[in-house]
Amino acid sequence: MDEIDRTIVNLLRADGRTSYAELARRVGLTAPSVQDRVVKLERNGIITGYKAVIDSEAIGLGITALIGIIPDNSADHQDICERLRAIPQIESCYFLAGVECYQLKVRVPKMADLERLIHRVGAIPGVAQTRTTITLSTKWEDRQQPLPSDGEARGVD
Amino acid sequence: MDEIDRTIVNLLRADGRTSYAELARRVGLTAPSVQDRVVKLERNGIITGYKAVIDSEAIGLGITALIGIIPDNSADHQDICERLRAIPQIESCYFLAGVECYQLKVRVPKMADLERLIHRVGAIPGVAQTRTTITLSTKWEDRQQPLPSDGEARGVD
DNA sequence: CATGAAGTGGACGAGATCGACCGGACCATC
C-alpha cells in the first residue's frame, strides 16, 4: 500500500469504471502492472467491489428513514442481526454503543411500506422499542474523503 | 425504464465494472444497444456514477460514528449545510424530521480525530447541541435491495 | 404511408491479458 496504490484507490473510488489503461497513464505505469496492483488490492480486501450508484428516488425508493432499535434484556443479538439481515429494505445496519443498540437505514417506495417495515422490525424477539426518523432530504451520501497517508492513519503520537 | 433496464441496473449495482458485452449476453441484446441504454440511464440521472467499494478500516478509517445535530432557533440551515459540507470526514448528511435535524455519518482514523470533529461541528453557528454515537461494528452497509417493479413503486392501491 | 425509436451486424481502433524478459534488493555462500 504505497502512494501509487493510494492514487489508484482514489481514482477508482471516484470512477469505478476507469480502465486500466487510463489508470496506468495517471500513475505513470503500464496497464499490466496497474492491473496487477488492482488485483492485489482486491485480494487483500482493500477494494471489496464495484457498484453503480443509483438515484434511489428515480427507481421508486423515494422514502429514506433511520430506525433505532432499543433491545430488551433478553435480546439475542446474533438472532436479531440475522432477522434484520433478512429484511431487504434495510440497506445499512450499524451496531452502536448506546441505548439504541442498532441503527438501520431503510428505503421504501411509500409510507405504507415504512409502516409495515416498522411493525416487522418491532416484532423481532428481543426488540423492546423502535424509534424512526424520516429523512426530509439527503444532503449527500457516501462521499469519499481523501485517503489518510500512512502517518495520519497509523498515528504519529 | 423497462424490465431490461432494470436488469442492467441490477447487474451494474452488483458489479459496476461489468462490460457492455457481458451485460449484452445477460439481457439478450447486442453490446451497442446495451451501451445505448446505459448512456440513457446515465443521462436521465438514474445511474449517477460508479464507485469502487473500499474497506474503510483497511485504509486507516477505523472509526465510524453518527452525529446528531440539534439546532437553536437562530439556525440558518443553508449556512449550516455549507459548513458541514466543508468538513471532509462527514461522508453522509441527512436532513431529518425531528429534534435532531441533521444526522451525520463520519469516519476518522483515531478517537482524537473524532473529538476534534465533534468540537468543530459543535462550533458551527446555529448548532445548539450535538449527540454522538460510536458504531461498534458495521453489520452491513449500502446493501442493494431488488428494484421495485413499476407496480410496487407507483402504488397499486 | 411517413416517421422515429430501438435493435442488428460489421469494421476498426482501443483496451485487457498473458507469457517472456529485465533489473534491483535481499540473503546465503564462498
Next chain:
DNA sequence: GATGGTCCGGTCGATCTCGTCCACTTCATG
C-alpha cells in the same frame, strides 16, 4: 567483501476481447 540465486515488481510485445461508430432493418405510431 564479492558472487550468485531468488524474489518482486516492472516493461514489452502478441493476441484476443471489448468499445464504439455507422449504415441498415424492423416495428409500432400517428
